[in-house]
Amino acid sequence: MTTTEIPGWFRWxxxxxxxxxxxDQADGPPGDVVEIGTYLGKSAVLIGEYVRPVxxxxxxxxxxxxxxxxxxxxxxxxxxxxxxxxxxxKFEENYLSRHPALPYVVEGPSSWVVDHVEPGSVRFCHIDAxxxxxxxxxxxQNARTMLRTGGVVVFDDWRTEHTPGVSAAVWxxxxxxxxxxxxxxxxxxxxxxxxxxxxxxxxEQVVATSGEFxxxxxxxxxxxxxxxxxxxxxxxxxxPPVDYDRVEALTAGAIDDRLEQWSATLTxxxxxxxRRAALDASSITRGRxxxxxxxxxATSPAAKPEGR
Ligand SMILES: C[S@@+](CC[C@H](N)C(=O)[O-])C[C@H]1O[C@@H](n2cnc3c(N)ncnc32)[C@H](O)[C@@H]1O
Numbered sequence: 001m002t003t004t005e006i007p008g009w010f011r012w013x014x015x016x017x018x019x020x021x022x023x024d025q026a027d028g029p030p031g032d033v034v035e036i037g038t039y040l041g042k043s044a045v046l047i048g049e050y051v052r053p054v055x056x057x058x059x060x061x062x063x064x065x066x067x068x069x070x071x072x073x074x075x076x077x078x079x080x081x082x083x084x085x086x087x088x089x090k091f092e093e094n095y096l097s098r099h100p101a102l103p104y105v106v107e108g109p110s111s112w113v114v115d116h117v118e119p120g121s122v123r124f125c126h127i128d129a130x131x132x133x134x135x136x137x138x139x140x141q142n143a144r145t146m147l148r149t150g151g152v153v154v155f156d157d158w159r160t161e162h163t164p165g166v167s168a169a170v171w172x173x174x175x176x177x178x179x180x181x182x183x184x185x186x187x188x189x190x191x192x193x194x195x196x197x198x199x200x201x202x203x204e205q206v207v208a209t210s211g212e213f214x215x216x217x218x219x220x221x222x223x224x225x226x227x228x229x230x231x232x233x234x235x236x237x238x239x240p241p242v243d244y245d246r247v248e249a250l251t252a253g254a255i256d257d258r259l260e261q262w263s264a265t266l267t268x269x270x271x272x273x274x275r276r277a278a279l280d281a282s283s284i285t286r287g288r289x290x291x292x293x294x295x296x297x298a299t300s301p302a303a304k305p306e307g308r
Pocket of ligand 1: 007008009010036037038039040041042043044060061062063064075079083086108109110111128129130131135
């Protein structure tokens with residue numbers, strides 16, 4: 001299955017950005033790649049395309065194991081509501097349909113990731129697990145520990161109405177921990193804790209080369225941030241102003257034409273009915289005459305047979 005065919009949440013603009021960032025990094029020194037929250041593998045399958053043999057791709061998800069969420073009732077409800085049917089085997093099946101081998105899979109709460117990844121080793125980290133404040137906050141702290149200098153961190157649903165906890169945790173990291181916002185799309189926030197130039201360049205290149213995306217820069221607390229999204233289709237030109245005199249003339253002409261057609265049809269139909277009625281009348285007259293002749297012949301003496 002391709003990224004497009006796998007169910008999940010991964011917009012086209014983000015797919016293009018992930019590709020640009022990961023491909024650019026894959027020309028540089030090796031580093032690990034982490035995804036926290038894989039679901040069925042929509043984003044993981046794409047990320048896996050850019051992992052080199054010397055690198056580790058660590059993919060973390062509960063895969064429905066809410067029994068591992070001790071004391072995290074809100075997270076349990078979140079998983080039961082949105083990801084109930086997810087199993088590890090479904091994720092693995094999807095991943096193996098595009099790759100010869102699985103990533104390093106951690107089945108458990110996102111906080112376990114630090115037990116499987118070296119500090120300072122990660123070049124790219126996608127955080128897309130629980131969308132509740134305290135969990136995202138822990139994921140951010142862990143990402144900060146795992147990222148190497150200039151490593152990119154991406155957060156999902158940074159501004160969605162039903163995920164205010166993600167917004168709170170992400171902007172808190174900007175103002176408290178030094179997270180640098182570099183690119184914002186409708187659903188994802190791209191940042192670094194140092195050296196934002198490469199990430200900014202990758203995004204600018206996507207905008208410049210594809211022609212599919214709208215973008216603008218905004219300053220946020222001293223950071224120049226690129227907002228980008230898919231272009232809206234161009235609006236159709238406004239209709240020309242209505243010339244009521246012309247419309248009236250056209251309408252009047254059309255009504256006249258139609259009346260003429262109706263009257264011609266009606267005349268043709270009446271003509272044919274009159275002709276049929278005339279024919280009927282003449283055949284009745286002929287029939288009557290024939291009957292009269294017949295009865296006269298039958299009652300004449302010459303017509304009586306002999307001996308009767
Ligand atoms: C929005 S989905 C991930 C979407 C995926 N990245 C895609 O591209 O379609 C969130 C995932 O996070 C997992 N999840 C939720 N809470 C978690 C937690 N505390 N620890 C680990 N995984 C969690 C869910 O099981 C679900 O598969």
